[in-house]
Amino acid sequence: MRITEVAPGVHAVESDAVNWTLVEDGEALTLIDAGYPGDHDNVIASIRQIGHQPSDLQAVLITHAHVDHIGSLPQLLAEHPVPVLTSEREAAHVRREHLEQATPLDVTKNLWRPGAVRWSMKLMRLGAMKDVSVPSATAFEPPLDLPGRPVPVDTAGHTTGHTAYLLPDARVLVTGDALVNGHPLLRRTGPQRLPGFFDHDPANVERAHDAIAAVDADVIVPGHGPVYRGSPAEAVAELRSA
Template sequence: MEIVRIAPNLVMLAFPVGHAYLWHGPDGLTLVDTGVPGSGPEIRRAITETGHRPADLRRVLLTHFHGDHTGSAAEAASWGDVEVVAHALDAPMIRGEAAGPAPVLSDWEQRLWEQVHTQVPDEPPAPVRVDREVGDGDDIDLGGGVHAVAVAVPGHTPGSVAYYLPEPRILFTGDTIARGPDGTVILGVFNADPARAAASLRRQAELDTDIACFGHGLPAVGDAAAALRQAAGSPS
């Protein structure tokens, strides 16, 4: 894992599969997604190398139920007084109470799916408690006057949720949007409902975003909204 500074209060935890993000607020830390199972030690390293303690973690924001994003959430939630947040529609899958829908794969996605899954541990993620189930428009106080707004972006999974920080203009998209190795911003792959996923991309492209943080691929830094609009097929 590589620790990448994105903004003064934000670092990316760049895993081989499924990035996580760490927000530093005056009242503690917020972790957005948690990587695959077994990523806990690397997340702890990132916390300590950025001058904090695991006990400083205050909340975990999960973008969806897939194991490369929830894989180490149960471990992170045990480090202290940690609130786990997820969309209500994905919460049963995160808790291990239900199985989520499989993706609808095109031919080229099938080949990519097989390639990606050679890099993902076979062990399923441990069930994770969800302390707060959010819906579209719900507000999450990150401390210091910074708030995250839950933006329902179904399609990748039924309860995929993006987290938008209006004041610093930062968007965490989960897997609803991705960025390729060439820097191109694209609709995320492996979607359970491709049409709804495309609509969710268009919705996020309407936000006033300066930094967009993706579950896969490097963040888009500086007028990210333009890149999102281009990906959505909207005028720049």
């Protein structure tokens, strides 16, 4: 696990297979995304490593409801109940009123990719096959009065309610899987598309990239891959020329 303070009070956490973000405001914390089920101890450790307690959490914001972004929440919320917020459409997905996720068969069909077998073994250990749902998830109502004053950015495409979050004072954009900067199934680091089978609503993916490119920020914390330093417009231009 690597923790980088990408702007004052904004900590990007890169775990084995996925990232999450902690945003401080004095004693209070916002967590954006929450890793795999097997990341629970790392989520707690990351909170302590930046000098906080889990009880400092005010809320958890979710980019999208895939198991690698909400997996630790059932255990975390059992110990520290806080609001779990995302877009209205995605909140239903977090509650598992529907499921938009690559099936084990989709993944199996992609095992020819370099590194895919090792990757899927790691995911098994992280609890990727668990059925995770968060029944308490609800829709946010902007403006969000939370540490970092996060501004939701509609980036539907990867899932039909996918949401990125701009931290305007810190000039950091948390993109989830609407823009990744690397992935174990991709050969190189850099802004790029995920393998298409991960995207639930591919027709909207281009529109999501347009929405990201329009955001004024200096740093991107992606759902996967290292922190990107540069403007969202530059990142999307790189992605489109990749």
